[in-house]
Amino acid sequence: MTAADTLLSVKGLTKHFTLHGDIYSKLAGEKTQLLKAVDGIDFHIRRGETLGLVGESGCGKSTTARLVTRLIEPTAGQVTLKNQNLLAFSRKRLKEARKEVQLVFQDPYSSLNPRKTIMHILSRPMEIHGLARSWAEKREKVLELLRRVGLGIEHIDRYPHEFSGGQRQRIAIARALSVDPELVIGDEPVSALDVSIQAQILNLFRELQQELGLTYLFIAHDLSVIRHISDRVAVMYVGKIVETGPAAALFERPLHPYTKALLAAVPEADPAKPPPRLTLQGEVSTPIDPPPGCRLCGRCPRESNVCAEITPPLVDVGDGRQVACHNL
Amino acid sequence: MTEIQADKLAELAVRRPAIGGRMARWRMALGNAWHELRKSRTASIGAVMLVLLFGACIATPWITSYDPIKQNYRERLQPPSEKHLLGTDRMGRDIYTRLLYGGRRLVAIALLAVTFGLSLGIPYGVLSGYFGGKVDTVAMRFIDGLLAFPGLLFYLLVVTLAREWKIEGLANDAVLVFALGFAFMPEVARLSRGSVLAEKQKEYVEASRAVGDSSLAIALRQILPNIISPLIVNATVRLGYVILIIAALSFLGLGTPPPTPDWGSDLAAARDYMETAPLIAAFPGLAICYTVLAFNLFGDGLRDILDPRLAER
Amino acid sequence: MLAYIIRRVAYLVPVLLVLSIVVFTFVEMLPGNIIDTLVGTEGNNDPEVRKILEKEYGLDQPVYVRYAKWLTRAVQGDFGNSLVTRRPVAVELMAGIPATVYLAVVGISLSMLIAVPLGTIAAVRRNTAIDYTAQVTSLIGISIPEFWFAILCVLFFSLYLGWLPSSGFANPFVDPWASLKFLILPAAAVGFRQAAYTTRLTRSSMLDEMNKEYVDTARSVGLSEGKVIFKYTLRNAMIPTITISGLQLANLLGGTVVLESIFAWPGIGRAIFEAILQRDYPLVQAGVLVLGVIVVVMNLLIDLTYRLLNPRVKFA
C-alpha cells in the first residue's frame, strides 16, 4: 500500500466529553468525569474501498463520523485527508474539505429540512461551493442527481414529507453526491428502513460506488449489512477499535472475543443455523471513566491478569488483519 | 431514458415559475390555508370573528357618522335606539362609535406591540440557541431577569414614567407599544430558543454544516422557517393577552386619559352608573371579551392544526 | 441534587441584579429628582439648600455609587421612608403581604379543586357535552377581563342580590365569618380565571398522557380503568399542571393589582398601585423589587418541586 492509495487516515483520534466539569458541580463537590466516547482509534480508508465500522449503540461510531468530518472537534489525534492534516485546515480549506467528504445520516425524516423543496435541498450545496451558477444549470444538475439515485424527475419541486422513508434516503444520498465528493460517510444510513427498502438502498450504494468510484466509510450496527457492503471492517467497542481486517476473513474467522460474541448473537434468517446466543457476560461496559486495561474486562471468557491493567494495542496478525487482545 | 422522459426533463429544466405562476402559488397557498383552517372548527370560528373585527376596525369611518369625542349633553345616558345603536354614555357620546374607534386603537397597539416583541425576541432567541455556550447562558440569565417582573408591575412602571414625563397622545401609545412588546420579548426569546435547540438536534442541520453552509445561514435560512409555527400560535394568543393588559391599565386610570375612546377607561367611567345604566359598562366589557376570545379561539385552533401530535385526535 | 440547587441559587444572582438595576433605573429616570419633590413642596428654591439636600441624599455622587449604596441598604431591608406616610417603606410593604398571600393561596386552591377534576373528566370524556362545556367555559374564562368579571360579580352578588359585601377586608383570625364574606368575591374572581387556565392545561396534558404506551401496559395487566386514569395517568399529567399553577401563584402574589383595588383588598398590589397614584416612588421601587424577589424565589421552589415530582429529570 502506498500513501497515495490512502484517502483518509486517522491516528489516535480521541474525543472525551467532560461531565460535571463546571464550577457549580465543583462547589457541590461532585467528581469530574470523563466520557471517553472515542478513545484513541486508528484506521485508514483506501481510495475506492468501503470500510465498515460496526459496533453496538454508544460505542462511538457516530462520534467518529462527526470527528472525521470535523462536525465536532477532537480532543486529540490526527485526521489526514489526502495527505493533508484535516485538523489544521483553515476555514477556507475546511470548506473545500466539506466538498470532498460527505455524510448520509441515519434518520431520513430528520435529515431533510421539511420546509425546503427537493430542488433547494439538492442545489444549496452546489450554491455554497460554486458548482453551478445559473438557475437553469442548477436545475439540470439536480434533475441529473435525481435520476442517478433512482427518483422520478417530477419529484423536484416537492417537499420531503411527500416521500417515503426509502425515497427520502435516496434524496439524502443525492445531496451527498451533489458536491461530487470523494469520500461518503454513511452513518447508519439503512438502519431506519424496512428490510425490503434497505436492500434497495444498499444496492444503490453499490451502484454509485462503481459508477463514480466513491470511497465509503459505512457505519452500521447490523453485522449482515456490514458484511454485505464492506471490503474491510473495523469493530468498535466502547470507544476503541478491537479488530480490523478484510470483511470475508474477519467474518469467517473472528479473532477478538468481542467480534466472536457479536457474530454469535446475530439471529440469521435460516432456521438451520445455530440460534443466537451471547458468549459474553453482563452488559455493555460504560465509557464514563473506564478503568485501565481492556474495555472488555469482566465480560470476556478469555480474560487473564494482564487484561485489567494494560490496554491491549491493536497489533498486526497478518493478512491485513489487526486485533487488540492479549490472549489470542 | 425514454423520449417522453427526455421531453419532461427539458421542460422541467426550462420551466421557471413566472410572476403569474408565483401569484398562482400564492393563491394556492391561501386556498390551502383556508382548507387547513377548515379542519379545526375552533380556528374557523376564530378566523371569522377576527375578520369581522379587523373589518370593523378598518371600515370604522364609513360605518359610523358620529364623532367619538364631541360631547352632547342633550343626549346623555340614552338607551339603545335606532339613532344610537348601543345608546350613549354620560357625555352623550354614541357608545357604538366610541367602541369602534377605541377598538381600532387597541387592536393597532396590540398588533404593533406583538410584532415589536417578535422582532426583538426571535433573533435574540434564535442566535442565543444556535450559538449556545457562554453567550447563551448570559443571554438567558438576562431573560430570566426580565421574566422576574410580576404581572402588571412592569407596565405600571413604564406607564408611570410616561406620565411623569408628560408623554401624551400618540407618543403615549408608542410607549405602550414599546413596553408591551418589550415584555413579550423574553417569552418569544425563550420559545424560539427552545425550538432552535430542538431543531438543532435534527440531522438536517448537521447535514447543512456538512455541506459547508455558514452558521448564520443555517440559523436563519434553515432553522428559522421550522420554528415559526409555535411562534405564530403564541403570538396570536399573546394578542389577546396584550389587549387584556391594555384594558386593565386604562381601567386603572393609567392609560391614555379621556376623552380618547378606550374600552378600559370607558368601562371604568361606567362603573359610577352601574346601577342606573348597567349597559354602558356591559358594552366595552363585551367588546374586550369578543376580541380576546377571537384571538384565543384562533390561536387554539391554529395550535391544533400546526401541532402534528394533535392532528389525529 | 446539591449541585443543582447550588447552580439554581447561583443563577438567581444575575436575575436579581437585572431586576434591581431596572427598578433603580426607574426612579433615576423620573424627571427631576427627590430634591424637587422636597423643595417644591416647601416652595423653597434656594440653591444653597438644594446643595445641602443633594449632599444629604448623596445625589452629588456618580450613579453607580448611588446604585451600590442603594442596593447595600436594600439588601439589609432598608428602603428608606415613604414620602406619603413618612414611615419606613419596609413596614408599609410588610403590612400588605399577608392579605395578598391569603387571597392568592385561596384563589389558587379553589381553582385547583375545580379545574383538576374538570380537566380530567373533559379529557376522559373527550368530545362529549361535558368536554365541550368545560372547554367553552374555560375559553371564556381566559378571555374575560378580570376587572369586568369582578364588576359583574359585584353587580350581581352585592348590588342585586345583596348577599356579599362589595369590597373590604377583615382579618380571618379576628373575625373569620366576616373575613370569609369579604373573601368570596375576590377569591372567585381570582379562582375563575386560574381555573380556566388549569382546566385547559389538565385536559391537554391528560390527553397527552393518555396516548402514551404505559397506559396500555397498565390496562394490559388487568388494572381497572379508574386506577389507570386516576392513579397512573393523572400522576404524570399533574407534573406540568402543578408546575404551571405554581408559576401562576407566583404571578398572583404580585399581580392582583386590579382585583385588589376593585375589592379594596389591603394587599401589596394595591399598596404599590396607590403609591404610584400618590407619586410615593420609594415605596413603588421597593415594592416592585420585593415582589420580583418573591417571584424569583417561588420559581426556584417550583423548579425544585418539579424535579422531585418527576423522577426522570436528573438534577444536573
Next chain:
Amino acid sequence: MAETVPNTVLALDDLTVRFHLRRGDLTAVDGVSFAIERGQTFGLVGESGSGKSVTAKAIMRLIPDPPGEIPRGRILFEGSNILDKSNAEMRGLRGRHIAMVFQEPMSALNPVFTVCDQISDALRTNLGLSKAEARERVVELLSLVGIPSPHKRLDSYVHEFSGGMRQRVMLAMALSCNPGFLIADEPTTALDVTIQATILELITGMIERLGMSLLFITHNLGVVAHACDRVGVMYASHIVELGDKKEIFAHPQHPYTVGLLHSIPRLDGQAKYLTPISGSVCNMMEPPAGCKFHPRCAHAMDVCRREIPKLKEIAPGHLAACHLHDRGAA
C-alpha cells in the same frame, strides 16, 4: 375458518380493524385469521405499517374507540370471543390469562412509579396479594428474569435501568400473574444485537419453562427463524402467507415472502447484489385494488389488480394468498 379445537389457545377469525381518521378511513387489519396452538410460538412478521401491532392490540382489546373500530371478525381465546366480553370480564382476562410485552419498555412502563409499585399493583389487583407478599413476589420475578440483586433494584424507576434490563422488567411485569398466553410486540427491536440475543433466549426459555403460548411480533426474519414454531407473514393489513417456520423459510410461496428473504444480506457474504422488492409499501389510506402487493410484484397478472386473493392451503399446514397458486390449483 379457524377451528376451535381444544388444543387451540387463540384463534383469530376474519379480524378487521379500521380507524376513522380525519384524513379518511384506514383499514389497518383486514380479514386476518390464524390460530395458535397450546405451547406454540406463533411469529407474526411484517414490515412497519403492516398491521401486526394493531392485531396485537386488538387481541388485548386496547384499540381506542374512537377512532378505532372492529367491524368484522372474532377473536376466540380459549374458545370464547374476546370481542363479546364485558369490560369487567376483559379485566379479569388481562394479566391473569393474557399479558403483553411492548417494544419500548421506556415508554411502556410508567415513569413516575417505581418498578415495584407497578408490578405489585398488578399482583395485588389480580391475585389479591398483600403489600408485603406482593413485594416479595416482585423480588422473585425480577430474579426470575435475570436482574442481578433484585432487592436492590426494587425501588428504582424505569429510567434508572439499562435498555436490556428494562425489557427484563417489562417481561417480569407481564409474567407476574402467571398468564398462559403472552403477546410480545417487537420485544427486541430497540435493543443491540448482543442484548437482543439474551432477551430472546430469556423469552423462549420462559415460555418453555412455564408452558406458555406466545404470539411473537417482529419485523426481523432472523428472530422469527429462531424463536417461532409457526409463522404468519403480513403485508399491508393482510396475512399473505401462513405456515410452519421450516416450510416458510425453505419453500416460501408468496412473492412478498420470497422478496423479503432475498432482501436480507447474509452473514456469509454470498450475493454481491441483493434482489430487493421494487417500489415501496402502498399508502394505506388509498390502497390499490385487488392484491395489495401487486404494484410491487414481478408476477402481477390482471386478476391481481381486480381481486383480493384468499388464503389457500398449498401444502398441508402451509397457506398463501396469491393468485399464482390459483392457477396451479386449477
